[in-house]
């Protein structure tokens with residue numbers, strides 16, 4: 001089959017690889033109908049995530065059809081159309097039983113790789129390095145899905161794949177970010193980053209009752225999308241002092257909650273931005289903290305910081321003093337997709353939520369290398385790319401950067 005494989009920094013290729021096989025009786029094989037390139041795939045693409053190996057199949061956002069089921073699978077049959085959450089969860093460990101699905105204790109055989117650094121770590125994730133289990137991802141024609149009875153959600157008849165493909169990650173991720181803010185009527189929620197997850201967080205904050213939503217970014221087309229799709233007020237952080245602007249917009253108090261949908265590759269301004277870039281390049285820190293510092297400074301006293309942007313390690317000049325002095329509450333982590341999926345699917349069905357409105361690019365799988373480049377450089381007003389592995393004839397598209405073998 002064909003699959004998008006990682007070969008190094010800024011080098012992904014569409015390779016011919018072996019078809020996946022049922023390994024355990026709880027597995028299914030899914031024929032992938034649609035799969036997305038995620039902002040967190042760019043951290044792999046940019047070489048920030050260790051333990052990637054040449055040839056690893058990328059992709060953790062995919063939907064498709066069950067074409068083979070292990071003998072132990074009871075809830076799904078060949079022919080079922082399914083949504084696959086990006087975290088892999090066993091369903092029986094202490095964490096799964098407590099709805100902390102992405103922290104599953106049994107689904108990551110390589111959790112030891114991070115235990116010495118973090119104390120403990122999360123469950124397995126499709127297509128996201130060997131420290132998250134080394135599972136092959138879904139940017140491929142087929143993918144093996146373990147613990148199928150636990151994770152999968154059937155797509156109701158009449159709902160096209162495109163309407164639900166964002167429920168695999170970014171929609172629940174944005175929703176959890178907003179849910180963690182415990183939004184009260186009248187609240188103002190500020191969201192750093194108007195990329196896919198930030199947009200989903202703004203949409204969700206609105207849905208959960210926020211009176212005002214403020215989106216912060218530096219790309220005009222993303223700010224425009226935040227305004228048009230999420231009814232957000234917007235701030236360009238290259239044009240204004242964000243903390244000061246937010247104070248002015250909220251009667252001097254600051255937003256009730258601040259969501260970080262940026263993460264470790266935050267682009268800072270001025271001396272601080274240069275400082276972080278140099279330190280990260282020299283490997284003196286893992287993560288750039290400019291967004292996180294702004295959130296902490298801007299948030300009102302007693303407010304909530306909700307962090308969904310990915311961070312990987314140690315961070316410098318983290319304003320712990322401000323968190324303490326202002327009595328802030330901090331939430332972070334990967335989304336517990338399983339917890340939110342049924343509810344979000346219902347909202348999509350009832351047309352109360354329309355996550356697919358942010359999809360800007362639809363490409364055949366063969367064009368994944370071009371897609372990664374376009375998404376990374378935010379060219380062509382790119383916000384969310386969906387790849388179709390079943391689209392035929394695309395390999396012959398002139399100018400497409402189809403991988404040559406090796």
Ligand SMILES: [Zn+2]
Pocket residue numbers: 038039040041060061086169170
């Ligand atoms: Zn994702």
Ligand SMILES: [Zn+2]
Pocket residue numbers: 089090091092093094095096097103104105106107
């Ligand atoms: Zn578990």
